[in-house]
Amino acid sequence: MPSLDIDLTQTDRPDSDAVAPAGFALADDPSAGRTKPPxxxxxxxxxxxxxxxxxxxxxxxxxxxxxxxxxxxVFRNAEQAARAARERVAARTRAAARHDRVAELRRRA
Structure with missing residues (x-):
């Protein structure tokens, strides 16, 4: 994982003109809490x-x-991503069950 090196000058007062690096929000930024976590x-x-x-x-x-x-x-939300993952598991389970039935029929024949 790449590291993030940011040159920060240390001060003892808050900077009202502070600008957050791209992809980050300042703690007092009202939009900071709007981003949902992974x-x-x-x-x-x-x-x-x-x-x-x-x-x-x-x-x-x-x-x-x-x-x-x-x-x-890319999905609209995390619930859609979870649904797609569940569907993938269900499809594999159905395919495995079909394979088992075919193998059983071949053994009987």
């Missing part, structure tokens, strides 16, 4: 990934190979 998305006991606020939505970063197909996708 959310971890778990499906059952598996951590699917993290939804990071970006612009008008969230970007999904997968933490498991099972969810790499969603990696980098």
């Amino acid at each position: 959310r971890v998305i778990e499906i059952g006991e598996v951590t699917a990934g993290i939804a990071v606020p970006e612009g008008r939505g969230v970007r999904f970063f997968s933490s498991s190979r099972d969810f790499d197909g969603l990696d980098g996708a």
